Amino acid sequence: MNALLLLAGRIAIVGSLLAGVVHVLAADSSAPNARGDISITSEGGLEHLGDALQVIYKQNVVVRDPVDNPRTVIFCDWLSIQRSPDGRSILEIGAATNVTIHMMDSKGTNVLKGDRAVWTPTNDLVVVTGNPPVLETPQSILTGEKLMIFDRKTGGFQSPGRVETRIRQSGVAPFLSSTNRATAPKPQP
Numbered sequence: 001m002n003a004l005l006l007l008a009g010r011i012a013i014v015g016s017l018l019a020g021v022v023h024v025l026a027a028d029s030s031a032p033n034a035r036g037d038i039s040i041t042s043e044g045g046l047e048h049l050g051d052a053l054q055v056i057y058k059q060n061v062v063v064r065d066p067v068d069n070p071r072t073v074i075f076c077d078w079l080s081i082q083r084s085p086d087g088r089s090i091l092e093i094g095a096a097t098n099v100t101i102h103m104m105d106s107k108g109t110n111v112l113k114g115d116r117a118v119w120t121p122t123n124d125l126v127v128v129t130g131n132p133p134v135l136e137t138p139q140s141i142l143t144g145e146k147l148m149i150f151d152r153k154t155g156g157f158q159s160p161g162r163v164e165t166r167i168r169q170s171g172v173a174p175f176l177s178s179t180n181r182a183t184a185p186k187p188q189p
Contacts, residue, residue, distance in 0.1 A: 036066035040079065053083040061095070073102040076117075093119045101126065105155060108138035112150055124152040133159070141166040 044059025056078065063074040077097035084091050094116070095101075101112040115130025126149070133148035134141065135157055142148070144159035151157065 036068065039064040039067040042079070053085065053087060055081045055083075070102075071104045074117075075100040090121055092121075099128065101128075103150070103152070107155070110150070110155075111136040112148060114148065119152075126150040126152060135159075139168055141168070 040057055040061065040063050042057040042059055042061040044057075046058070047056045048054075049056070057080075058078055061074070061076050061079045063072070063079065064070040065072040065074075074095055076095035076099045078095065080092075080094045080096075081090060082092045082094070083089070095118075096116045099112075099114050099117045101117060103110045103112070112126060112128045112133070112135050113131070114128035114133040117126055117128045119126045128135075128148045128150070129146065133144045133146070135144075135148050135150065136142075142157070142159060143164045145161040145163065146159075147161075148159045149157060
């Protein structure tokens with residue numbers, strides 16, 4: 001019986017910490033583009049690393065920001081949210097394994113794909129690496145050799161090193177998948 005009470009207490013603590021994470025993500029006035037509640041779902045549960053102020057979601061993770069009219073949707077197999085020491089702001093959000101990020105703006109949908117992605121709110125940059133990193137826009141497909149950096153404030157992007165760009169003649173993206181299979185070939189050396 002004591003073990004059940006202890007487990008129930010831990011679940012309640014984790015629940016309140018998660019509520020704090022979602023509240024910080026949704027309402028922190030210092031967060032860029034705070035737009036409302038964020039939904040995070042996962043099929044493999046979550047783990048809260050107490051003193052580290054970190055929450056990890058596992059298996060088929062989906063993030064919708066904001067919930068009611070998502071402008072950003074993240075698909076991945078692992079997501080980590082790192083909070084500041086005072087717990088009032090987000091320091092970093094990291095996604096790994098089969099990462100696909102859909103970002104909607106006035107020009108259409110941009111889709112970033114790779115093995116890993118890290119977003120830092122201080123500069124509002126998303127850095128995607130691996131598999132190789134691919135950025136699909138309504139106008140083009142950009143495949144990087146090592147990494148892709150997307151600026152959420154300006155909509156600009158860069159990819160140091162060797163790149164391949166396919167320019168769409170129709171200007172319309174024929175695919176926007178939630179899988180991480182790059183549709184563009186890797187750049188040839």
